[in-house]
Amino acid sequence: MSEVPDAAIKGPNDQASGEIWHAVDADRVLALLLTERGGLSSAEAKARLATYGPNALPEPPRRPAWRRLLAQFDNMLIYFLLAAALAAAVLGHAIDAAVIVAVVTINAIAGFIQEDKAERALSAIRKMISPRAHVWRDGHRVSIAAADLVPGDVVMIEAGDRVPADLRLTRARGLLIDEAMLTGESVAADKQDHPAAPDAPLGDRHCMAFCGTVVSAGQGFGVVVATGGRTEIGRINSLMQSVEQLTTPLLKQINQFAQRFTWVVIVAAAALFAFATLARGYAWPEALIAVVALAVSVIPEGLPAVITITLAIGVQRMARRNAIIRRLPAVESLGATSVICSDKTGTLTRNEMTARRIVTADHTILVSGSGYVPQGQLLSEGRVDADANQAALPLIRSALLCNDAQLRQAGEHYVVDGDPMEGALVALAIKAGFDPAAERSAWQRSDEIPFDAQHRFMATRHSTASGDHVIFVKGAPERLLAMCQSQSSAVGPRPLDHQFWTEQIARAAAEGERVLGFAMRAPVRASDQLGFADLECGLMFLGLVGFIDPPRDEVIQAIAECRSAGISVKMITGDHAATAEAIARQLRLTEAAGAVSGADLDRADDDEFSALIHRSDVFARTNPEHKLRIVRALQGSGAVVAMTGDGVNDAPALKQADVGIAMGHKGTETAKEAAEIVLLDDNFVSIVAAVREGRTVYDNIRKVISWTIPTNGGEVLSVTLAILLGFAMPMTPVQILWINLILTVTLGLVLAFEPTEPGTMSRPPRAADAPLLPPFLVWRILFVTLLFTMGTLAIFFFAQAQGHTLETARTMAVNVLVVFKTVYLFNVRYLHASSLSFRGALGTPPVLIALAVVIAAQLAFTYAPFMHTLFGTAPVSLQDGLVIIGAGAVMMVVLELEKLLMRRSGALRRLGV
Template structure:
């Protein structure tokens, strides 16, 4: 027996095999794979295993830890910082060199820890492959390692099993498979062995069982049609490997800033060195010392560390709001998010089925409440209707008794043991006032016909008082209508109104509801065992119950907040279009949600794809490729995309997105490993909270930059002016080192702790290509650097003009620069509003603590004898100290006046992105 070549190399969804296993009869599948219902022989199986390889996913290629660590240093700004550290060490500035090296090393360690996310995602997928399988070999049932399965093997699966390979079912008895990890559907899929349409989406291929999915109920037999990386789950792992890790907006901007900054700094240093030696006649060693002083002043060596700390603080804040960050840069990227692509089930909805509507021949009864909590009202047209509820009580009782689910309370939550829709029927009975325990005792079940995907209904027989018997049936309404000749009404049994019920089923489906039908028979004569013959006549249709996975109440407000923040929310789900559209309308996703299906996307030309994705609000019946293409199309349109998901099918899109967000409770390990953010409460509201924190983090990073660069700029320009004009250096290199050292570890960190500014979620997201340094910040850098330079030189020449020594003048310059930086810190905490307020004056605990440390350090720098010998400083008089503080007050007043004028003339709006 030989296996056809296409079976050895093609999976059920490869282009060449789209005669497709799901679209052809089971016997033809067996013949095409050269096998039979009794399975393969051991020798043939061994040959096939040698040809196709094991039923396992390939091991990811991993770089050695040393190479991954060294790769963290491949950055232009890092190169420049390391060069500055070497220069500082050569010239004796060992403390400065140690600080720079420590900052670079910390950044490398953080990157090293976060780097291998893709490999972990692949490893998590591999864990979902079943370790053992029940297969038929040589005509006997044997338990073999799942890795040994080959195309053509016949496998048995039953409740509790994880499907070991992609199977074309040859027999199914009551088989229900939870495929949420692949399709996103909240209800287990009912399987059978009949072919599906050739173009059926993944969720509608009911004759297929896919590797890694979980059997919820029943039993099935199937022939293996794909193994390893050729399975659906294998194709997803291949897609994950093919997704390149994106650089976040902040990292991209910092990298570009570092490259430009490095070349400017190198060019400036070379020019200054040449000017000092060739024009001013400096000895080369003196010129080199001056240039090193310039480098020590200009390099913002603390900036990477402060940005890392700012991000880390954002991580802590988000954790308190149920969002766990797995990658530091994701904190900032959340703040730039302009589109959130959200899964429906469990994120926007509760992932708990709820009976929403009861339809009888006379009434439509609406049921309030959500989830499995047995609290709610049954109303007609918004009013209590006891008579209508009483007339529907037998239908509700049927749903409770023709039912195997149990509803119980655990940890303050109601959970279902059994099918979710049956659990919703138990909750409905409780809302209607029925006691499940008493009802099941009074109407004792004597026999049953279990649900089967072939006959699509369940029937149970119960003892009814006084001494009678009753049969309750529930199932697919279309199937039950073909079994009934009459219907229940207030006047007793009347002829079945087929057109009425068909219209009601269509209406419920259009509103996104899943519908079950219910029927009853009170037989005069019963067989010993309940069988299909007992349902051939006398069955009366009682009505319909519509179910929906309700949206989370708090999500509606969160989506409204997203709209006010300029963030577009798009729903991507594997569920049906009608269901997705109904949920979107309930959530007020947009005024009129535009729904497209995966089939619509497949039919869309590549040139039109981005436009369709940008315009559409809801994407239904999507598969992993659709989700990945949607995310890429939105990114191509310039959006910063956050993608949520919980299943294996979401993993490629989660990794592709700028921010992947996985569910913590119901999410698979694969989804978590492919994401940057994990939500502890699986709630969309936590995403919105994380976006707010992300915007706050970005604001604080901009404040850090707006404070750091001008203060360094003031020091640098002061040194450059001394070299260009030829007067005595206002500061020595070791004094510049002191300024950088004391401020980097104090004031340089406190802006990371700033709380959100008012209105942070009332402004649109910044453009994806917005520069790190806006025109306003560039203006601020030059303007504040100018003020610092003028102030420092003014103090220096004031001191010399007053007859003070050069040492005293330099001590005053160092102190005035520190005072300037303290006052400027209070100014920069509010870039767009006035700092002259009680909140602005008091600061935060972090600001006040840093202020105390800086003041104490400067007093020691100025008055401690051991500091005089280290830094060549002298004590200052009270008058000299007052002059320094007065200079700081003047600078603060000038900066606040500048801010006020810019607000009044509208320059702030025009200069910000």
């Protein structure tokens, strides 16, 4: 390969080149970037961050505010309303036109404000789920936000990671990277650390890892050569997948319904206009403005906006519960979830691993202490046994050296940078008297085979000052036992006793422990690269370490809540069957005996498989294919499945599930990309809280629809009957528009803010294919429309019978209709319980604020002289006012009786509630 001159390479002060890094030796790259394999200092990294800026792709330019405001009018419903306003203005009805324009404008402003809030909320969510990077700073491995990477940082990447910046690899071991997003190649690229040809195309630059690509297997180290917009992905301006825009199948369904409903209204309005002019002799301008007012009133123009607000509020509430929604349809799916398939470690348990048991060929040692705090003793039969502890030292040394974790103190707590089990092993080594830094310095690592789910072990090769070389291996005990020919003992190596170790593994697992095995080979020759051939013979089994990860206390209650909500919880883990059973018993997860193993699933045909997954709640020793098959089988039986996962191997099942839930702390970027929800705290309780919020969101959407459509029907039918039957209209067109204006911007919005209804988690999950207008809502539309019409006309005719003027009678009709709508709002706040309670009467702050605005507006409408001029109203006496309030009380009682009868008869459930 020809030598690349320094002039062709840009250093850290000129990051924009990038094209030639792949052709340069790794040590030379480090020198040119003024860094070393131990990474940058914190001060230097801070200075470079100030120079280059954050490692983030440029935000797409936002539309100007005036364009976003005009976009709120780009809707068929709005076009119709504006045409109606124009018609009213041409006919000389300036007030009617002004009210229609006010309705449209207020609706547009509300949508504009909500869109702006949604964009800000989604931007915040992107930051919350932004990827992390493992880097070396000041010689130590730390985890930082990918946005804080700078040129010269030394980064470690492994299976499941999304590459955080453009890297020149300095070390690659079994490293495969999926670069399809850049190269279109469907096969993962094999990466090496030696230079490539200067003219190598992008797909052949085997020593480069590009920002945004995903590590499929192996492990690698690299130095950052480009960040942000200077990366390859930045150059082609291809953004990584981000949180979806605020659109869902339900919103599309609502928009389609609104458009179809608008056409129905237009046709019906035209027919009513023809009847009024031809059959009843109305002057066509008066008939037209009346029909326009009715059409404006009945069209639910604010429904899509209110439902959007409801969804956005749900997303924000879930974020406060540590559940970040990446794809909004998940909000809807959560409300219908009937099965939650959960990983065990860190989700159902604390993920605070503690090395509890050490088993050698001659001794069993129990370790005191908990968590990562390196304080405790090694006890044999309740006391410190020097011989037992001495026999365990080779195993503990192996556990410390075949280990990539760092244990550090952060205030009063100890934090692990790396795998939790490896962190627990570091804590164990300190308890045994080792100094991790000194031990690792004395036993220099020269190569490793990183852990992979396929071969289920990790191996490292070390050299000492005397020149000896030794290989340490840790992994699944069954896998290591199959690789070993001998075992360590007090009298030296002796033949491997498989039965003894199998019994010890079963004993530890039966007590809920997770078990790792340890082995070594010494002496070995120093080869260029550690390979599987080095592990085929000569391995000596050192012993076992059992770990405990106690269940989260709060998960027990959460599982009980799921059971009451009709949601089945299934634990799917790669752990030993006995371990899974022990944890399930502690969590009271299942009453069924035993766990189903992956081997059991493999032996089952389709029918047996289906029976197994429905009969059992605990699945152990599973692989990605098992998880995917379990999800598909559950879905095939009609279940709506939420699936949790954290690793690359979980991604297929996460994508297949109706709701994929990735872990925020321990989850790989692959898992997060495949999921709809990211849990910031990796806690099962947050899943249950998210399901509760999902049900609340769906309930609130149904309440919005249940209130909006029926309440419009009462005023429309009252006026329509007046035209059809030939009596005086109980409301003028401008009064109809007033009702639409004042209620759309007040009561029409507050149901979006409703809290969770009591008993929400005591109901079975809703059907996933529930229609937009279930039978219950159709019944409510007819029932409430009829009640409102009867009540409004009764008050109107009562006023006329009392000798009141037409203006007073109409004023009373408008007021009673507003009272009916307000009463009905309180009724639909609780679809599954009575609203006649202190809590029901008290209302939420948004309800009370809206009610205060409505009362003030109606008082002005009734008593303010200028309103009399604008809307043709007249004052109402105190006695008539009490009649109106009494009619509202009667309406509330009737509505509550209907709800009570339907609830007790089971009709609510049969009608889709």
